[in-house]
Each structure stands twice: as structure tokens, then as C-alpha cells.
Amino acid sequence: MKCCESYKSCKEERILLFKKNGFDIKQCKKCGYRFTNLDEVESHLASVYSDDYFFKGQSGYPNYLEEKDILIRAGKKYAKIVDRYTKPGKVLDVGSAAGFILKGFEEAGWEGQGVEPNDTMASYGRNNLNLKITTGGFEDFDSPYTFDLILLIEVIGSFYDLDSAMKNVVRQTKNDGLVLVESWDRESFVARIFGKKWHEYCPPTVIHWYSDKTLSDLFNYYGFKLLAKGRPSKRINISHGLSILEANTPKFLLKKRLIGFFARKFGKRNISYPPFDLKWYLFRKTS
Ligand SMILES: [Zn+2]
Numbered sequence: 001m002k003c004c005e006s007y008k009s010c011k012e013e014r015i016l017l018f019k020k021n022g023f024d025i026k027q028c029k030k031c032g033y034r035f036t037n038l039d040e041v042e043s044h045l046a047s048v049y050s051d052d053y054f055f056k057g058q059s060g061y062p063n064y065l066e067e068k069d070i071l072i073r074a075g076k077k078y079a080k081i082v083d084r085y086t087k088p089g090k091v092l093d094v095g096s097a098a099g100f101i102l103k104g105f106e107e108a109g110w111e112g113q114g115v116e117p118n119d120t121m122a123s124y125g126r127n128n129l130n131l132k133i134t135t136g137g138f139e140d141f142d143s144p145y146t147f148d149l150i151l152l153i154e155v156i157g158s159f160y161d162l163d164s165a166m167k168n169v170v171r172q173t174k175n176d177g178l179v180l181v182e183s184w185d186r187e188s189f190v191a192r193i194f195g196k197k198w199h200e201y202c203p204p205t206v207i208h209w210y211s212d213k214t215l216s217d218l219f220n221y222y223g224f225k226l227l228a229k230g231r232p233s234k235r236i237n238i239s240h241g242l243s244i245l246e247a248n249t250p251k252f253l254l255k256k257r258l259i260g261f262f263a264r265k266f267g268k269r270n271i272s273y274p275p276f277d278l279k280w281y282l283f284r285k286t287s
Contacts, residue, residue, distance in 0.1 A: 004033045018196045023203040025196075031217060034186065034209040044160045045117040045137045048205050054097070054121060064121070067237050068100050074232065075104015078180060078280070082149060083108075085227060085282065086178055089148030094138045094169075095155035099125030102151075106131070110149070115141045139164040146174045153182040156215070157206040166222045173285045179224060181281045182232060187211040188277035199248045200277070215281060224283035231275040239263045 004010050014026040023036040038044055054064040078101070079088070088109035093102040096114030098121045106112045114133035116122040122135040134141065139161045150173055159165035169179060184200040185191065186209040191198045200206055210218070216226050246259050 004028055004031050020196055020201045021203050025201065025203070025209075032211065032214050033218075034214070036203045036207055038160055038204055038207060040204075041160050044204065048158075049118045051118065051120050053205070054118060063237075063239070064097060065124070067240065068098075070237065071100030072104040072107070075101035076108050077104075077233070078151075078153075079105050079108030079110065081228075081230070081280070082178060082180060082282065085284075086148060090145055091149040091151060092143070092147040092172060093151040093153070094141075095153070095158070096125065096131075096133055096151075097121045099129050099131040099133050101153055102131055102133075103129050105151075113143065113145075113147070138168060141168060141172075143172060145172075146177070147172055148174055148177050150177070150179045152179060154184070156181050156183050157200070157208045157210065160207065162208060162218075166218070170222050170285070175285060177285050178227070179219070179283045179285070181215065181219075181283065183210050183215055183279060183281065185211060185277050185279050190277040194248070197248060198277075199244050212279070212281075219281075219283045223285060223287040225286045227282045227284050229279055229281045232278060232280050233275065238266045238269050 004012070010028065012031070013029040015029055017025045017027055017034070019025065020036075025034065025036050027034045040047070088105075089111070091102070091105050091110045091112050093099070093105070093112065093114045096102050096116045097118070099112070099114050099116075102112040102114050102125070112131055114122070114125060114131060115136060115138050116125070116133055117135070117137050119135045122133040125131040125133040137160075138155075139159065150169055152169070173179060184206075186198075186200070191200070200209060212229070219226065242259050242263050246255070249255070
């Protein structure tokens with residue numbers, strides 16, 4: 001990972017892989033780091049994580065709040081995994097949204113804190129779930145505490161300033177503390193089959209794309225060691241699944257009407273999402 005130490009000033013050769021949504025998706029020839037450059041960093045969080053992201057579908061959610069129970073259960077499942085390596089302590093959820101996963105951790109005995117750029121989500125968690133959630137981006141997040149565990153659930157691909165975010169992860173993690181990452185695997189067969197049409201190639205929402213290797217390299221570089229990895233048993237709301245399908249499949253006859261029909265009829269139910277392209281990784285801070 002040395003060559004991408006500071007990826008903005010890195011002199012290694014970057015190959016243009018393809019274009020998506022008008023963004024160049026590039027890869028470092030030496031370490032395999034895959035990314036795109038944002039031209040709008042200032043307004044990035046406000047424009048990407050607007051209320052539309054949580055309520056209007058496409059690369060976001062049709063209605064995030066409907067996934068409450070699924071996500072609380074997902075939080076509890078992750079707490080069980082982490083339980084094999086450490087006792088409950090202080091946990092920080094980065095990009096916590098309304099705090100449902102965090103709530104799952106609290107129910108498993110953890111003391112939670114969240115940070116979330118979207119204020120509608122953060123307020124929901126504060127007001128309805130009685131959680132400590134700070135509104136803002138993680139790159140500038142500061143806390144008087146250090147944490148036994150940091151959660152990076154589907155956010156590691158989205159930091160607009162990866163180096164600042166990772167330095168903050170280092171700063172906020174206790175010595176020997178853990179970081180749980182949930183990340184989409186660009187080397188999965190789903191990602192390979194879909195190619196540039198893979199749903200995670202959705203800049204500017206996602207800016208970095210990892211494989212097992214490049215994710216481990218990144219964490220090793222910042223002083224973490226991989227302890228374990230696996231695949232989450234993820235359940236999603238059917239209307240969320242249909243919304244991903246609609247945004248990522250070519251137009252066909254009656255597509256909108258068919259998808260609309262299924263969304264009305266089954267949208268509120270939950271299904272198992274086959275986690276072919278999603279993984280979790282647990283890292284321990286070593287230095
Ligand atoms: Zn590199």
C-alpha cells in the first residue's frame with residue numbers, strides 16, 4: 001500500500017478502467033487501489049446524503065426507516081461475532097444513519113455513539129431511539145473518548161478524504177481495539193459478471209472499491225491486523241431490492257409498471273439477500 005500512502009499525491013501510474021456516471025474509475029498499477037476523484041468535495045456530503053438518499057431509492061434507499069427491525073437484528077448479529085474477540089465496551093458507528101445497527105449493539109450490552117452526515121437520520125436516532133448521534137462527516141469528527149470498537153458498515157467506500165478518515169479511525173480506536181468493516185467485494189463473481197454495471201459502481205455515492213487484498217493493505221498500512229472475515233447474512237426490504245434492480249438493469253417493456261406492481265404487492269416484506277458480493281472484516285489495532 002506504500003505507493004498509495006497519500007493517494008492524491010501518489011506518483012504511481014493509474015490506469016483508467018472505465019467511466020461511470022461521468023466519473024473516471026481508475027486503478028493504481030502497483031497496489032491495485034481502485035477509486036475515482038471527486039471534483040466537488042465541499043458540498044459532497046450534503047448533496048450525496050440528502051434526504052433523497054434515504055427516501056428516494058436508486059443508489060440509496062426507498063425508505064430507510066422501514067428497515068429498522070432488520071438492521072437492529074443485523075447489529076445484534078455483528079455484536080455476537082465481535083463477542084468472540086472482546087467484551088462489550090464503547091462502540092462508535094460511523095455513518096450510523098438513524099442508528100438502527102447501533103441500537104442492536106446497545107441491546108447486546110455496548111455503549112453506543114454514532115456520527116452521521118444526514119441530520120434527518122441523526123435526529124431520528126436521537127429523538128426516537130435515545131441514541132448519542134452527532135451530525136457531521138467522520139473526517140472532522142472528534143470525541144473526547146477512544147473506542148473499543150469502531151463500525152464502518154458500508155462506508156469505507158464512501159469517504160471523500162480516505163486518508164483523514166483512516167487517521168481518525170486510528171486516533172479514535174483504543175490500543176488493541178477493533179474495527180468492524182462491512183464492504184462490497186469488487187472481486188466477487190457478481191461484481192465480475194455485472195462489470196461496470198455492478199450496483200456498487202455508483203459514484204459519487206461510492207468513491208473507492210476494494211478487494212480482500214486492497215482492504216487489508218489499507219488497514220495494515222494504518223496499523224491494523226486482520227483477525228477474521230466472513231459473509232453477513234443480510235436481509236433487506238423487498239422495495240429496497242426492487243429499487244436497486246430498477247436502477248441497475250436495462251430498460252425493458254413495462255419495466256416500471258412491473259417493478260411498481262411488485263413493490264406495492266410485496267414491498268413491505270423482507271427477503272434474504274444472497275451476500276455474494278458483501279463481506280465483513282474484523283481488524284485489530286496493533287500499533
Ligand atoms: Zn498504489
